[in-house]
Amino acid sequence: MRRRNLTLAALAAGGTLAMLPGAAAWSAEGSYPDKPLRLIVGFAPGGGADALTRIIAEGLSKQLGQQVIVENRPGADGVLAAQATSSAKPDGYTLLMGTNTAMVAAPTLRPTPPYDPFKAFTPISSAGQFSMFLVVPASLPAKSVNELLAMVAAKPGAYNSASSNSASELAMLQLLGERKVVNARYKGDMQAMTDLLGGQIHMMFTTGTLAPGFVKEGRIRALATLLPQRSALLPDVPTGGELGLGKLTITPWAGFFGPPGLPQAITDKLSQELQNTLKRPDVHAQLVQQGFEGYGMSPVKFAEFFRAQYEAFGATVRQHNVKFE
Missing domain, CATH: 3.40.190.10 (Periplasmic binding protein-like II)
Structure with a gap:
């Protein structure tokens, strides 16, 4: 009886603790992840985006100590994959490898945008840029x-x-x-x-x-x-910045997103582990072979980069009255 009372008291205390500021975040970070993660990519198997997603997923799995399963959801310019992520439970177990296509082009160019990219997702980290x-x-x-x-x-x-x-x-x-x-x-x-x-x-x-x-x-x-620095693939080729082409603000990038409402502690943990993944020599070497310049960003920096790319893309579309079929 005494042990039962102690257990009830501990549960009650735990319930009170969970309501304290930061307690839920601490608990989530401490136990996360305790099962495999799902990484959704909006392109078919065998393509460039799929290949680099699988390279990063393997490295992230080693960092987290949990399997990271790549799920291909091609079609509709990546919108299907993005929507599947946006509607998922914000627990850190469903992530999106997003690119310009789904995150910028689709909501900018479609007469009826499929989602507001700044409300439908949580930016986690950049993956890098396609050369x-x-x-x-x-x-x-x-x-x-x-x-x-x-x-x-x-x-x-x-x-x-x-x-x-x-x-x-x-x-x-x-x-x-x-x-x-x-x-x-x-x-x-x-x-x-x-x-x-x-x-x-x-x-x-x-x-x-x-x-x-x-x-x-x-x-x-x-x-x-278009890379911010010269590529190891063609080191003699100058960047737009070196040539004074500051107006070249469109960059073909990829990054990681979660559903809206992803807890800050999980967002920060994922971002840090993704940054560490991209620094792994084995991951870096494989990405270079794919013509991809991998680098991570903090959630704040990535959100700023994402918005800048979105605005630059939209400004160019409006300036040139671009219409896509």
Whole structure:
């Protein structure tokens, strides 16, 4: 009887403790995670985004001591994956690998946005940026960005560009400004690259997965990268910042989000472990091979970066009256 009373008293005390400020957060952080996590990605297995998600998931699993299961939910420009995350229980066991497509393009370009990205998710950490290079065929005389822009300005409408996603298309619009170039939209970078190699396309922003090999073969020329620092894949290629192209604010990025209402203690723990994951030598080496520059951010810094990207994307869309089908 005495032990029963003590147990009841302890439970009562625990209930009181849970109502104290910070007590719930402390408890969640102390026991989390105690089961596998689900990491949702809005692209099909085998693609670039899926590959890097699985690399990071494996590293995060080692950091947390729990399995991180990658779940593919392709379709609707990543919206299906985003909605599945947004509606999940905010307990830290369902996360989203979000990219420009679902987090910026879909809510910006659709007449009826599928969600408010700043209310429907909790920013946790950046994952990093896809390596993107401005490339031209080797047959084009331009040896620099300035030479390319001068050529385009001298013959309005005589040149064309290619893109396979909204980030690359808007980055090209920012680069060109008022200069007139016809853009051809492709379903994938490889199809666009094939036409660039054949001379039918004059310029494009392409990924680090494709560009390095063709540059080293001398078949294309890389003039600039959208990364904030030079890429180890093509270290001789300058950044937009080095070239004074401060207007290139569109960057193809990826980051981690949770459902709305994710407890701060869990958000902070996940963010720190994701940052540690991206610093792991094994993870870093594999991401570099995928043409991905991995780096983490605190939740606050990532939220600031996310909003800046959203606003830059929207401003470019409005400025150029971009319409996507």
